[in-house]
Amino acid sequence: MCGIVGLWDSRGTRHFDRNVLLRMNESQHHRGPDETGTHLAPGVALGHKRLSIIDLKTGQQPLFNEDHSVVIVFNGEIYNYRELIPELTALGHVFRTRSDTEVIVHAWEQWGESCVDRLRGMFAFALWDERQQTLFLARDRLGVKPLYYAELPDGTWLFGSELKALLAHGGLRRELDPRAVEDYFALGYVPEPRTIYTSALKLAPGHTLCLRRGQAAPQPRQYWDVRFTGDNLVSxxxxxxxxxxxxxxxxxxxxxxxxxxxxxxxxxxxxxxxxxxxxxxxxxxxxxxxxxxxxxxxxxxxxxxxxxxxxxxxxxxxxxxxxxxxxxxxxxxxxxxxxxxxxxxxxxxxxxxxxxxxxxxxxxxxxxxxxxGYRRYLFHLHEERLRSVLPLGVRRPLFGTLGRLYPKLDRAPRFLRAKSTFQALARTSVEAYFHSISVFRNDMRDALYSPEFKRRLAGYNASEVFHRHAERAGTDDPLALIQYIDLQTYLxxxxxxxxxxxxxxxxxxxxxxxxxxxxxxxxxxxxxxxxxxxxxxxxxxxxxxxxxxxxxxxYRPKMGFAVPLARWFRGPLRDRVRDAVMNGELMRTGFFDRSYLQRLVDDHLAGRRDYSQPLWSLMMFEAFLRKVNATGASSDVPAQRPVPHLARVA
Structure with missing residues (x-):
């Protein structure tokens, strides 16, 4: 396992500063403390931090083909590399190492962009082909390994295994994307391909990005997707x-x-x-x-x-x-x-x-x-049976009214906690699933945001992420649909x-x-x-x-890998959560409605409601803001405003 970074000039062949590359590379030292490797040539700079797992003696990176016209930095493992070596050898390729990294280099030479179709494993890599003047970025099918990238106004492309590597460059603008903020408070993370910044993206799972010097940058290409057919008649x-x-x-x-x-x-x-x-x-x-x-x-x-x-x-x-x-x-x-x-x-x-x-x-x-396996799948299927009985035109007003009027009973037995069920029955299948997994649900986010932040969102709602994936799912089966959405988002x-x-x-x-x-x-x-x-x-x-x-x-009840947030926030973290939510960086952003934040804190601390998950998301957002400000004030990147600028959604 490793960390990769790089710089690429889309407009010419400028010489990159080695110190900048080293700074980006060292920001990911934890990913590969065993070895460091770099390659600089006109118009391209590649860095690698290695955690040695396979071919300990000769698997150093960046790794080249025989004539040094192709070079790669790679994070991950190719599990079928031992099968591909004899196949590529028979096609005339000469191997100098026993590493899975070299397999990718020769696979690119043999099959070009479709080389990823032959790879079985977890991977994120960047490959530079000098002859073709092509930079090829790729990420594995399930998104096990991360890959971030950005294009700067001067034509420089940055990429790395973690966002901190791009930030370490010093030239990346730190405007917060209001859509990413909305996604985060709905889902608890920023889903692909967005990042929290308008200036950087994640390469989505099962996608490649092929950049050729002298040509306009294309959109990432999807090379793999899963299809839930349910048509296997196996016993x-x-x-x-x-x-x-x-x-x-x-x-x-x-x-x-x-x-x-x-x-x-x-x-x-x-x-x-x-x-x-x-x-x-x-x-x-x-x-x-x-x-x-x-x-x-x-x-x-x-x-x-x-x-x-x-x-x-x-x-x-x-x-x-x-x-x-x-x-x-x-x-x-x-x-x-x-x-x-x-x-x-x-x-x-x-x-x-x-x-x-x-x-x-x-x-x-x-x-x-x-x-x-998730319990929420069972609840969704039970609700789906009820949704199938009545058309949406009947369900929406009927159950919508019940959902508004029925009290929120967090501490009651499950069969009495019907408010969320009524709300789900008033929605379409995709809307209901989004509602069920949201940290802050739609009505809560509406109360959470300030009027100015809502204007910046320009009507955007994080449910669009689920709708976008649902349109590509290719199935009407209620379980398969939400499995597909989860594979693309939550996983x-x-x-x-x-x-x-x-x-x-x-x-x-x-x-x-x-x-x-x-x-x-x-x-x-x-x-x-x-x-x-x-x-x-x-x-x-x-x-x-x-x-x-x-x-x-x-066959025992599923426990999950949890921590007692509700107890923390009413006990040892009582003062910290109040201070973080009410007096920390959150209020300086102007994103939030102060009275609603006060209500969340007061109701939870008094035991009237369990707002532990929403409060945790607010605390982690506040901790992120403090980290951004500390980073912005450090010597290796330009100083920032006290709070990152919020971009306006067009």
Missing amino acids: AEDAQAELVERIKESVRLRMISEVPLGAFLSGGVDSSAVVAMMAQQSAEPVNTCSISFDDPAYDETRFAQQVADRYGTRHFVDRVETDDFDLIDTLAALYDEPYADSSAIPTYRVCQLARRHVTVALSGDAGDENMG VGDINTKVDRASMAHALEVREPLMDHPLVEWLATLPRDLKVRGNEGKWVLKKAMEPHLPHNIM
């Missing part, structure tokens, strides 16, 4: 058997390493399934890592221990106090953008633990998205972002077997009743794992 028994073999193959490919390797083991079905498949293919005990909490309501270590005992793993457990909230400012610096998933705290800690024992760790991420913008930054902060490589794209494509062909049956999500996975895992691991 339940055959689906279970095939799923086991597919996961086993994906795990086997991700166990290729020349450094110590292990796995996260939370005690949930996904990570437990990965560990089971690892143990069955490993001659040595598997290294497993878990986090324990002092609060039993958040602790799953007894379940993780069952799996560790069953497979004789070398199991490491680190205890974390549930009042582990000192990471707020660390996380703000780590993510470079506002990011409001509080599970980033335990994720950071488990990566910290794992790095003491291994350099590579396998995870169980994406099991819920691919196989229908990439939240889960993958969280794991990449938390792991790279500790120079730990994390591999995700359940994001293997052939597995994802196959799962998308399975009918809905193999994923959700009755009130059981991930049905086919649980049935497939019954011979491999204890029954109570698979």
